[in-house]
Amino acid sequence: MNTKDDQSQLITTARTAGVWYLLMAISGIVGFLIIHPQVFSSADPQKTLTNLMEQESLARTRLLLEFAIVVSQALTAVWFYKLFRSTNEWAAWTVGIWGMVNAVAIMVSAIAMGAAIKIAGASSPAEDKLISIELLTGLLGNAWGVGGLFFGLWLIPLGHIVTSSKRMPVWLGRTLIAGGFGYLTSTALNYSGLEISWAGYLTLPATVGEFWMIGYLLIFGIRPRKEK
Numbered sequence: 512m513n514t515k516d517d518q519s520q521l522i523t524t525a526r527t528a529g530v531w532y533l534l535m536a537i538s539g540i541v542g543f544l545i546i547h548p549q550v551f552s553s554a555d556p557q558k559t560l561t562n563l564m565e566q567e568s569l570a571r572t573r574l575l576l577e578f579a580i581v582v583s584q585a586l587t588a589v590w591f592y593k594l595f596r597s598t599n600e601w602a603a604w605t606v607g608i609w610g611m612v613n614a615v616a617i618m619v620s621a622i623a624m625g626a627a628i629k630i631a632g633a634s635s636p637a638e639d640k641l642i643s644i645e646l647l648t649g650l651l652g653n654a655w656g657v658g659g660l661f662f663g664l665w666l667i668p669l670g671h672i673v674t675s676s677k678r679m680p681v682w683l684g685r686t687l688i689a690g691g692f693g694y695l696t697s698t699a700l701n702y703s704g705l706e707i708s709w710a711g712y713l714t715l716p717a718t719v720g721e722f723w724m725i726g727y728l729l730i731f732g733i734r735p736r737k738e739k
Contacts, residue, residue: 514735521594522732528590529728535583536725542576543655551624553652556645563631563644570628577621585614591669594733598676602668609665616658623651656701659714663694666717669724678734683723690717 550570552558563570588610595603627647630640666687673684693713700710 518735524594525728525732528594529725531583531586532725535587538576538579542573546573551648553648556641559648560631560640560644574624581614581618595672599672602672605668606665609661612661616654620651620654623647659694659698663691666691679727686716686720690720
């Protein structure tokens with residue numbers, strides 16, 4: 512296979528990775544940011560139980576979107592490894608492994624969510640349901656909260672690949688690295704017990720970098736390797 516064929520195949524791989532990444536972003540926005548607050552309330556287990564009983568179809572839609580996040584995250588991690596292994600195999604392995612850990616963290620959330628829906632529909636006493644719902648809602652929230660460590664970690668080697676290879680814009684790589692460290696810092700601050708109003712802004716570079724990466728993958732793919 513000649514160089515032109517290799518580059519064409521890499522662009523196809525890049526665009527496929529972009530499709531999985533876009534699906535992950537869409538399912539995350541719709542599921543976690545839009546539907547989730549309509550069903551689950553970490554501060555009010557009674558409200559959560561009522562929502563699960565009265566809006567079961569919405570709760571199950573939320574669960575299915577969690578499945579979509581898990582699957583698309585796993586596929587994105589695999590395709591990133593496939594895309595970057597010839598550029599920097601060590602960093603590509605790191606992106607793939609840490610991306611899979613993201614999927615596992617979200618799968619824990621999905622397990623808790625599925626159990627909560629089942630308990631809400633059971634015939635057990637309301638007091639018992641409330642205790643279980645409170646525990647499961649806490650597990651669900653902390654799966655996402657602690658998962659922020661790896662949501663950040665996988666962006667750092669991804670950004671390193673981009674900046675060191677220059678096969679994508681260097682500032683894209685730098686933004687991903689900044690976003691990765693922002694996630695790590697934000698997660699640490701959230702669990703430190705400190706009330707810091709600006710902590711949420713630390714993940715903003717990650718959001719910018721991820722959507723920039725999605726757009727670049729889908730539109731341009733990946734630049735040819737520069738000959739040394």
